[in-house]
Amino acid sequence: MDLNTITEVVRRPSGHPGADWREGDAWLAGGTWLYSAEQPHLRRLIDLTALPWERLVPGDAGLEIGATCTIRDLYAFTPPPDWIAGGLIRAACEAFLSSFKVWNAATVGGNICMSLPAGPMITLTVALEARYELWAPDGSVRTVDALDFVTGNNRNVLAPGEILRRIDIPAHALAKRHAHRRFTLTHLGRSTVFLIGTHTPGTSNLLLTITAGTTRPVRLAFDTMPDATTLQQSIDVIPGDVWFADPNGTPDHRRHLTRHFAEEIRRELNAGGPA
Numbered sequence: 001m002d003l004n005t006i007t008e009v010v011r012r013p014s015g016h017p018g019a020d021w022r023e024g025d026a027w028l029a030g031g032t033w034l035y036s037a038e039q040p041h042l043r044r045l046i047d048l049t050a051l052p053w054e055r056l057v058p059g060d061a062g063l064e065i066g067a068t069c070t071i072r073d074l075y076a077f078t079p080p081p082d083w084i085a086g087g088l089i090r091a092a093c094e095a096f097l098s099s100f101k102v103w104n105a106a107t108v109g110g111n112i113c114m115s116l117p118a119g120p121m122i123t124l125t126v127a128l129e130a131r132y133e134l135w136a137p138d139g140s141v142r143t144v145d146a147l148d149f150v151t152g153n154n155r156n157v158l159a160p161g162e163i164l165r166r167i168d169i170p171a172h173a174l175a176k177r178h179a180h181r182r183f184t185l186t187h188l189g190r191s192t193v194f195l196i197g198t199h200t201p202g203t204s205n206l207l208l209t210i211t212a213g214t215t216r217p218v219r220l221a222f223d224t225m226p227d228a229t230t231l232q233q234s235i236d237v238i239p240g241d242v243w244f245a246d247p248n249g250t251p252d253h254r255r256h257l258t259r260h261f262a263e264e265i266r267r268e269l270n271a272g273g274p275a
């Protein structure tokens, strides 16, 4: 769509990209959402994709994902064999409802910063215990737990002019066993619920991440594998206003699916099922 209020596009920002931030600015990543809706409040786009940020840096500490890494490039990444949770990367990319054009242009950072309940990069990075590095216009840097970044439907902790620069996934999370479940109303549709469970080999812990059915990610942590009743009770105490309502499902439907799939995940990981 033509954005006819835009008077300037900064194609190659120099120095710190936020230093010159002003009202009416927006960061431009893949543009798949920015160009899909009217943006009457915007005057200037600052293109982040021209910045020389490394897309994917695997190392002993884990995986660093540059915010401008595309979904396509993340999907093409082959994790080392000992990162058994690496399979979740592809599963999360496949959960992205997208055309060929969106798939090739959309970025991991853009997906997270859109902060939609069905943002699969949010699901992935919360489940894998990531931290996000944020850059403020004054040059200061802070890191936040992925779990705390999204605060509601299309809402997050970013201050005006702040950039999501990088996503750091720790190696210990990538070495976990995992199981996931996802429901869509239609084939290739947007997620109604998307749940991921992870479990450290040699322990009996469980981390259950609940997304898409909720307006913000919810993560339930258990030091020892809960029984079915304890797990259901933990889901039942999620506040009613956290469950999301849209044409893909009512809050009640989403809570019901979450209870059902959470139990499947618990059983699968408890039984030492597929990693």
Ligand SMILES: Cc1cc2nc3c(=O)[nH]c(=O)nc-3n(C[C@H](O)[C@H](O)[C@H](O)COP(=O)(O)OP(=O)(O)OC[C@H]3O[C@@H](n4cnc5c(N)ncnc54)[C@H](O)[C@@H]3O)c2cc1C
Residues within 6 Å of the ligand: 026, 027, 028, 029, 030, 031, 032, 033, 034, 035, 036, 048, 067, 068, 095, 096, 097, 098, 099, 102, 105, 106, 107, 108, 109, 110, 111, 112, 113, 114, 116, 118, 119, 120, 158, 162, 163, 164, 165, 190, 191
């Ligand atoms: C057909 C179609 C299907 C879609 N399906 C889905 C879906 O299943 N799930 C889903 O979550 N979304 C979906 N979207 C919405 C959107 O396309 C995606 O969320 C996409 O990942 C956004 O990434 P982008 O790089 O294109 O972001 P952009 O459109 O460039 O930016 C999105 C927003 O994030 C801000 N932003 C981008 N990067 C940064 C950064 N590094 N730091 C700070 N702010 C930043 C931008 O200023 C803008 O406000 C869909 C869109 C379309 C058109």
